Amino acid sequence: SLTMKPKVIFVLGGPGAGKGTQCSKIVEAYNYTHLSAGDLLRAERGREGSADGQLIDNYIKEGKIVPVEITIRLLRKAMEETMKADETKSYFLIDGFPRNEDNLQGWKRDMDDKADVKFVLFFDCSNEVCINRCLERGKSSGRTDDNRESLEKRLQTYLESTRPIIKKYEQDNKVRTVDASRSVDEVFADVRAILDREA
Ligand code: UP5
Numbered sequence: 529s530l531t532m533k534p535k536v537i538f539v540l541g542g543p544g545a546g547k548g549t550q551c552s553k554i555v556e557a558y559n560y561t562h563l564s565a566g567d568l569l570r571a572e573r574g575r576e577g578s579a580d581g582q583l584i585d586n587y588i589k590e591g592k593i594v595p596v597e598i599t600i601r602l603l604r605k606a607m608e609e610t611m612k613a614d615e616t617k618s619y620f621l622i623d624g625f626p627r628n629e630d631n632l633q634g635w636k637r638d639m640d641d642k643a644d645v646k647f648v649l650f651f652d653c654s655n656e657v658c659i660n661r662c663l664e665r666g667k668s669s670g671r672t673d674d675n676r677e678s679l680e681k682r683l684q685t686y687l688e689s690t691r692p693i694i695k696k697y698e699q700d701n702k703v704r705t706v707d708a709s710r711s712v713d714e715v716f717a718d719v720r721a722i723l724d725r726e727a
């Protein structure tokens with residue numbers, strides 16, 4: 529069980545917006561642990577004996593959002609393991625979650641009383657920038673979803689399912705938006721300003 533209540537920043541934005549890149553930079557400069565829901569799902573897909581591997585594989589290729597029970601189980605386990613190893617590590621960047629209404633309701637049901645969500649860090653950029661970055665990365669990433677066909681589906685899912693979640697948090701004044709179309713360092717300068725202000 530969790531001793532200290534974890535403090536969470538949800539990190540959202542389109543495919544290739546730079547969520548992972550910016551989270552790595554935050555981890556270098558601040559006492560946050562980075563948990564990418566997508567990375568956790570890809571690791572579970574590849575784990576021998578996983579009951580959910582095939583399902584996760586299909587969902588990721590189709591750009592669809594995995595049922596929340598699976599994602600929350602992985603996120604929760606990762607948070608618990610981090611805090612068990614070092615109880616001062618109670619600050620988390622949860623990257624790429626919550627992506628749809630099922631994710632949001634699942635979090636509220638299972639995690640609302642166990643973790644404090646401080647705000648949503650939203651990396652905003654155009655569809656074109658998203659597509660170009662992912663296609664460029666696809667030359668070497670080995671990701672099964674960095675191809676044009678999967679990317680179109682990922683973008684559609686993002687626009688239809690994830691943007692409304694960001695809108696909901698906006699109504700509660702809980703979104704900090706960064707223009708993610710600029711260089712990595714320019715984006716990070718804005719991220720720093722937000723974290724320094726909110727800390
Ligand atoms: N790059 C980054 N920043 C740049 C900049 N400022 N200027 C120029 N280039 C920049 O970056 C992408 C690429 O762009 C890299 O090559 C980088 O060098 C460059 P990255 O930091 O990886 O962007 P990120 O936003 O993390 O992109 P990612 O592809 O990881 O985003 P997705 O949201 O699409 O992927 P994720 O791994 O989160 O999810 C994958 C799939 O898993 C989903 O489609 C879904 O099927 C499933 N999933 C769920 O079902 N549930 C979840 O909760 C989470 C995921």
Ligand code: MG
Binds near residue numbers: 564566
């Ligand atoms: Mg990522």
